[in-house]
Amino acid sequence: MAILFHWNSATPEIWHNAFAAAGCGNDIRSLADPGNVAEVEHAVVWAPPAGALKAFPRLRYIYSIGAGVTHVTLDPEWPSHVPIVRLQDRMLVLDMSCHVIHWVLHFHRFYARYARQQDQGVWLHHRYPENAERRVSVLGLGQTGKDACIRLRDLGFPVTGWARSPKRVEGVRCLHGDENFDTVVRAADILVNLLPLTDATANILNASVFDRMPKGSFLINCGRGGSVDDRALLNALDGGHVECAALDVFREEPLPADSAFWTHPGVFVTPHTAAPTNERSAAEFIAAQVKVAMDGGRPAPIVDPERGY
Structure with missing residues (x-):
């Protein structure tokens, strides 16, 4: 053997x-x-x-x-x-949750805005809402998704989780199926994608989804790059409907040098390092x-x- x-x-x-x-x-x-x-x-x-x-x-x-x-x-x-x-x-699960928490807090407290202001030498405060007022939706309730939901819940964020089949996480609103996907998206001030790439999840984050997210929302993708319609995301960022996106996974890896994600001011690129x-x-x-x-x-x-x- x-x-x-x-x-x-x-x-x-x-x-x-x-x-x-x-x-x-x-x-x-x-x-x-x-x-x-x-x-x-x-x-x-x-x-x-x-x-x-x-x-x-x-x-x-x-x-x-x-x-x-x-x-x-x-x-x-x-x-x-x-x-x-x-x-x-266990270490992969913990690392993924740490990555998600980092970017949730980064966007929640407007650190992306402060980074741009530093480049411009601008001193300006941005008032952020209480944690309880910032809704986070997590797509994918496998082991990593559940753990991220629990940790975000414990930080006081109202968390909605979504999966294809019924799941239960104490203190987290868990929805499932296509019939509830719209509810999850509309409740996503910050949308976290942890879905695997399948025929059903390819391009699941598309123009329709970005349009239904609240204006000024944020995307964190550490599932798979093929779940995101790249052009639709760039359009949503350019139009200001999505304020920023933290992308750890991409359709093509390494990310090509000519990708617009490298230089877009609203995009934060990490090289598939969320949970090594x-x-x-x-x-x-x-x-x-x-x-x-x-x-x-x-x-x-x-x-x-x-x-x-």
């Missing part, structure tokens, strides 16, 4: 130690030296080359070294019959799930192929 491991930025010692500590053995293979491919039953990967995984005929599970799985599923040749285990890491994989905690989690599978159990969480997450 060999393990294929592929991540170009990995610290091999961390992963080998985690696999050994979990009791997974030490038969760790690489794409450069896979050995007998029929012996490989587990693939722990981030962004494997297109077509690479189909070479392993007895693969039982693919483990994503990251919360997203499109780095696997966008490969037209990936073995789609093999279940994908998604990373569910913490190697030690991720290695511990994945190694534990590999061991579950080796012992005959079913690792978790398994990606639902129809929903895409």
